[in-house]
Amino acid sequence: MRRSGVRARGGLTLRARRSLSAYGFIAPSVIILGVFLAWPMIWSLRTSFYDASQFAPPTFVGLSNYRKLFADATFRGDLVNTLVYAAVVTPIAVGLALVFALMLHRRLRGRSFFRAAIFLPAVLSFGVMGIAWDFVLDPNIGVLPRWLQHVGLSLGNGVNDPSWAMAYVMFVGVWKNAGFYMVMYLAGLSTIPNDFYEAAAIDGAGPWARFRHITWPLLSNTTLFVFVIAAIASLQAFDQIFVMTHGGPFFKTETLVYLVYRTGFKDFEFGYASAVAWVLVLLVFVISLVQNFYFGRRQVKY
Amino acid sequence: MDLRRKLTVFAALATLGAAAACGGSGSSGDKSGGTVTLSFWNGFTGGDRPGVEHLVDEFNKSHPKIHVNMQIMPWDVFYQKLLPAYGAGKGPDMTAMSSNQVAQYAAKRVFQPLDDAFSTGLDKSKIVPGALQARQYAGKQYGLPANFTPLLLYYNKKLFKQAGIAAPPANWDEWIADLKKLTKGKGPGGKPAQYGLTMGTHETVEGIPILLAGQGGGVIADDGKTVTLDGPQSIQAMTTWTNLVRTNHVMPVGTSGADADKLMQSGDAAMEINGPWLTSSLEQSKIDYGLAMVPAGPAAQTTLSDSVQFSLGSRATGAKKKAAEEFFSYWNSRDSQIYFANTTGFPPTRTDIGASDLKNPNVAVFAKYAPKAVPFLPGQTKFAQMQSEVIDPGFEKILNGQGDPATVLKQSAGQLRTLLSGS
Numbered sequence A: 001m002r003r004s005g006v007r008a009r010g011g012l013t014l015r016a017r018r019s020l021s022a023y024g025f026i027a028p029s030v031i032i033l034g035v036f037l038a039w040p041m042i043w044s045l046r047t048s049f050y051d052a053s054q055f056a057p058p059t060f061v062g063l064s065n066y067r068k069l070f071a072d073a074t075f076r077g078d079l080v081n082t083l084v085y086a087a088v089v090t091p092i093a094v095g096l097a098l099v100f101a102l103m104l105h106r107r108l109r110g111r112s113f114f115r116a117a118i119f120l121p122a123v124l125s126f127g128v129m130g131i132a133w134d135f136v137l138d139p140n141i142g143v144l145p146r147w148l149q150h151v152g153l154s155l156g157n158g159v160n161d162p163s164w165a166m167a168y169v170m171f172v173g174v175w176k177n178a179g180f181y182m183v184m185y186l187a188g189l190s191t192i193p194n195d196f197y198e199a200a201a202i203d204g205a206g207p208w209a210r211f212r213h214i215t216w217p218l219l220s221n222t223t224l225f226v227f228v229i230a231a232i233a234s235l236q237a238f239d240q241i242f243v244m245t246h247g248g249p250f251f252k253t254e255t256l257v258y259l260v261y262r263t264g265f266k267d268f269e270f271g272y273a274s275a276v277a278w279v280l281v282l283l284v285f286v287i288s289l290v291q292n293f294y295f296g297r298r299q300v301k302y
Numbered sequence B: 001m002d003l004r005r006k007l008t009v010f011a012a013l014a015t016l017g018a019a020a021a022c023g024g025s026g027s028s029g030d031k032s033g034g035t036v037t038l039s040f041w042n043g044f045t046g047g048d049r050p051g052v053e054h055l056v057d058e059f060n061k062s063h064p065k066i067h068v069n070m071q072i073m074p075w076d077v078f079y080q081k082l083l084p085a086y087g088a089g090k091g092p093d094m095t096a097m098s099s100n101q102v103a104q105y106a107a108k109r110v111f112q113p114l115d116d117a118f119s120t121g122l123d124k125s126k127i128v129p130g131a132l133q134a135r136q137y138a139g140k141q142y143g144l145p146a147n148f149t150p151l152l153l154y155y156n157k158k159l160f161k162q163a164g165i166a167a168p169p170a171n172w173d174e175w176i177a178d179l180k181k182l183t184k185g186k187g188p189g190g191k192p193a194q195y196g197l198t199m200g201t202h203e204t205v206e207g208i209p210i211l212l213a214g215q216g217g218g219v220i221a222d223d224g225k226t227v228t229l230d231g232p233q234s235i236q237a238m239t240t241w242t243n244l245v246r247t248n249h250v251m252p253v254g255t256s257g258a259d260a261d262k263l264m265q266s267g268d269a270a271m272e273i274n275g276p277w278l279t280s281s282l283e284q285s286k287i288d289y290g291l292a293m294v295p296a297g298p299a300a301q302t303t304l305s306d307s308v309q310f311s312l313g314s315r316a317t318g319a320k321k322k323a324a325e326e327f328f329s330y331w332n333s334r335d336s337q338i339y340f341a342n343t344t345g346f347p348p349t350r351t352d353i354g355a356s357d358l359k360n361p362n363v364a365v366f367a368k369y370a371p372k373a374v375p376f377l378p379g380q381t382k383f384a385q386m387q388s389e390v391i392d393p394g395f396e397k398i399l400n401g402q403g404d405p406a407t408v409l410k411q412s413a414g415q416l417r418t419l420l421s422g423s
Helices: A014-047 A064-072 A073-103 A112-125 A124-137 A141-152 A165-190 A193-202 A207-218 A220-235 A238-245 A256-266 A272-298 B003-027 B049-062 B075-087 B099-107 B128-132 B155-160 B172-182 B208-214 B231-246 B257-265 B278-284 B319-331 B334-344 B361-372 B383-398 B405-419
Strands: B035-044 B064-072 B096-097 B142-152 B151-158 B196-199 B268-274 B289-292 B303-312
Touching: A014 A073, A014 A272, A064 A073, A064 A272, A064 B128, A073 A165, A073 A220, A073 A272, A112 A165, A124 A141, A124 A165, A124 A238, A141 B361, A165 A220, A165 A238, A193 A207, A193 B319, A207 A220, A220 A272, A238 A256, A238 B319, A238 B361, A256 A272, B035 B075, B035 B319, B049 B064, B049 B319, B064 B319, B075 B096, B075 B099, B096 B099, B099 B151, B099 B303, B099 B383, B128 B303, B128 B361, B142 B361, B151 B155, B151 B361, B155 B172, B155 B289, B172 B268, B196 B257, B208 B231, B208 B303, B231 B383, B231 B405, B257 B268, B257 B278, B303 B319, B303 B361, B319 B334, B383 B405
Parallel strands: B035 B064, B035 B096, B196 B268
Antiparallel strands: B096 B303, B142 B303, B151 B268, B151 B289
């Protein structure tokens, strides 16, 4: 017991002092995350079991919000919209990102320009882009429909067209994020040692074989990461929808996050909005777990 | 996941809370020195802002014992802030907001009835009747007009002349004939290059209910309890206009109010139903336009109104209430209204101001038809939900050809019945 006698002036052991200063360093993050993240989440979970509008004191209603939710045709429609949006936007954005990365990983003239051009949308605000695309794609006064008209192509009635509106917001979603994922892939590509390619070339492997057996497996860590964040970003689709369609025409482009906003901040039904939010939390959690499991088994260490 | 979103929501709430607290400190009626301070929130951020600020300044100067402390913010901020602020007991003494929104607040007892104002100076008989009707809830007056305007038919004189049409249509037969003549050309995607009519069907004042009313139908009857949206006249009107839109393409489908205005400004649409706020942008775009009453339907010639109304928070009692009543009377006085009409382009809220007092001939036209305008769904506590979640989506579904008028209107009517006040 005398071993622990290494005492500092404050009367604390060295070990205690170390852990104390460690806690001191992480305290700001823990406090901020706790106050702004964990606590609101816990609070919203609680709220989801209450009938809470802004005025009357909240009354406990058990699972009633959740029951109402699954009986609500708008919610079901929004759930389908969200899943469809994610199922289309995620693979297209990631696929394009990979293609761009492979092209721009090679030495070619103007490489930095193309990289910057493709990455640029990622640093712009979603809202600003939504407004800009809305103008470009406007069926009556937009530039793109006027040009396409000359080659006989029609974009329908633009964001007001129930069968086109979703495609429009998906397009903006892909355009916004592909550049960011491309940068991730570029980083991944630069970690693959050149020796592998040289060896493969000596063995007579063609470009496809090299991609299939070297690039793709060695990028799997990057792919896991990119797919998970891309899926999460797609499931949270809101910004361009808010700007371009307001969820319309008649809820055709309304996603779950938009429903949370609408019920929470327009109808002031906080209990119901919290229930929707928690369904979304669970959805994202499950999808991320599945992805982790799927890609985790294919992980490559070298 | 949703963490980031949550953070945003939390931050938004925190901001609202802080803002509400600021607003609250201003409203804690400072009666030192015998001055009554009234906090006043509104969303007059548009072209009417200078006129509003001037009137409030003049009122403060001419009433040394009252100080109106006005905060102007964009309407969307205003609506998101107001209910939480009142919920926290820190709402403003006075507000001005769209007449459609009031019932929701009245039902929550945030506002108090203003019927007393009529005995303390405001002459009820001089106010445009629709302007008072707009803000009634449960038989009491919860709002007094800040402005009130009918929606009228704008028409592009140049396009009318090109089509050989001499005067704006007076009834539906003429209107329909004119619309067909004015819809022409080939634009993108096989659509007309020029539309006869444009009208926002979401994010804006309502136009289609005016058409339903022209046929003798409507959305909810004057009693506020009977849904007429699926009545035979409403279905008939909707069928007529849907055919015009889907077969003759006289109007683009699914436009927002802003999109409709753009078409009118670019000269790609010949007519639009809208309020006086469109005049300045048409003048900027050098469009030679005229104004007329909405053409008479087979059953009635009527139009809807749009109105911003004052309300008084239920905590403002005693001296504050007196002071607020004085402000409302001042605002609706003859002199103030002549000034307001001439600076903002809104017609006066009074019936005793003639065309000779009004410098702008457009204002005189709006003033002329103001008595014919009726408010849209007054007294409905769930107005916003009815409009954005049932009525507008229903109309757009029909105009997009996704369901026939009778079926969709029946569905929408069923949803409206569950949202009716008191159900």
